[in-house]
Amino acid sequence: MRAVCWWGKGEVRVTDVPEPKIINPHDAIVRVTLTAICGSDLHLYDGYVPTMMRGDVLGHEFMGEVVEVGSDVKNLRPGDRVIVPFPIACGRCWFCQQKLWSLCDNTNPNAWMVEALLGYGTAGIYGYSHMYGGYAGGQAEYVRIPFADTNPMKIPDNLPDEKVLFLTDILPTGYMAAENCEIKPGDVVAVWGAGPVGLFAVASARLLGAERVIVIDRVRERLELAQKHWNAEILNYEEVEDTFDALKQMTGGRGPDRCIDAVGMEGHGHTLDAVYDRVKQAMKLQFDRAHTLRQALHACRKGGTVSIPGVYAGFIDKVPFGTAFGKGLTLKMGQTHVQNYTAPLLERIQRGDIDPSVIITHRASLEQAPEMYRTFREKEDECIKVVMRPQRSAT
């Protein structure tokens, strides 16, 4: 079959790889009908995630049709149309029972690698380096789904792929970021970053009752999208002298009640040594990216909430912790527990509360992956979100 493989920093290749097989009794095989490139795939593309190996199949946002199930999978049948959450959860450990799916104890065969960094292991993730399990990803014609009895969600036939694909990651990620804010009537929410996750955080803040939403970015078409679909107020940080001051003025001197950092920073780590090396190696980038978090902590109103869906993995420098303490801020963060949101968000999509497909700007075949990674990376051609169809059949 054809698959998008990581080939080193700045290089992906579409190549022939063997088809996946059922290995464990709770596995299923899915024939992928639509997959996307995630902003976090760019961390891999840019070489900031250690424990990638040449030839690893990429992709953790994908959906398709079940073609085969293992002996212990009773809830799915060949022919079912499913979306597959990016964190793989076993559904049986204490963390899964607490609905903390992305912190699952049992699905990462290389949990010891994450343990070296975090002290404790976390769930396996498709196509996201060997420290997250080394699972082959979904930017391929077929993919193996472990614990298919727990993770995939069936999709009704009347909903097109493009409307439901983002239930796998970015829509729940934006939604959980807004939910973590515990938005109350009258709240003003500020969202840093108008990439796909930031845009869905804006949309979700609206759904959860924010009275005003301010989105901060410098990419014009992304800001305009947030304004057009979710009536966000836009703040182009390249057009103001001081973002903090601008935010303060926009909020009557109070500051935003809830702040969402949907930017994060590049650079996952492995061992402390490796993390530190990367910090040193990418020092400039590190400072640039942590800037968002510092600004969010600084701008947030007294007693407010800072929610962080953007990925942080290593160390960050000069975080104004005294500011967070002094203002009594609440900080919420972490990998998305996607499985909590798939069903309620599907319902919202069916009701027409939200149409996630509006962020798609590029539709491509799998063969175009190398070009699409580049385009997305460089934000060329007004690129916001790329989806790819792996099946080479008609259309």
Place this chain on the structure above:
Amino acid sequence: MATTEETFDRSAKSAETNVGNPERWLSVIAGSALAAYGLKRRSLQGLLLSGIGGALVWRGATGHCNVYDTLGISTATDNDGGQVSVPYGRGIRVEKTMTINATPEQLFSFWRNFENLPRFMDHLESVKVIDSKRSHWAARGPAGLDAEWDAEIINEVPNELIGWRSVEGSRVNNAGSVHFNRATGDRGTEVKVVLRYDPPAGLIGAAFAKLFGEDPAYQVQEDLRRLKQLIETGEIATIENQPSGRK
């Protein structure tokens, strides 16, 4: 003052000679060789080997073996008497704990059937139960080296603990115990494994690698992780034989 005396008393007792003279010489010679070899390798593994070598030299020089102590074994006779008593340096001891979402009863009965152990202990080829107390263990080693020994259960409290040791005459002396303690709240059971291991001189390198790989603590930790996966989910997470561009 009294406390200090007590401490001395205890260490004097634990430092009793329990290794016979010929074996002590073997320990010193093999230990020195291993330490030198290990240091020459200039690697983590080498360092580990030299550490074991050092422990063996210590064992030979002091005539005390911690593992023998645990097993209640002594190869020393009265004729060996009069040797210097020095507190013994540590043997190889590994202790790891993992919380598993199951009851102590479930875990005890799973473990008590020793034939289940190779399902999650990577280095074990097979365990065959001989009778209610005794079992025959076979471990897989690098380069086709195998180790086999008989073990017997020496302590057993239903749903709480199992203790076992290799029987006399085994090439690989080892003892282990597993403890099942109910965790707080609804978190399941804390499974604690303690392994002690003391290979006789001459077989060191190979037997050590066979039993524990390069890093015994890592090996036990990963064995426990696999047990947790097996008990909680019925399968062990793997990416073996999955597609990649490496073919």
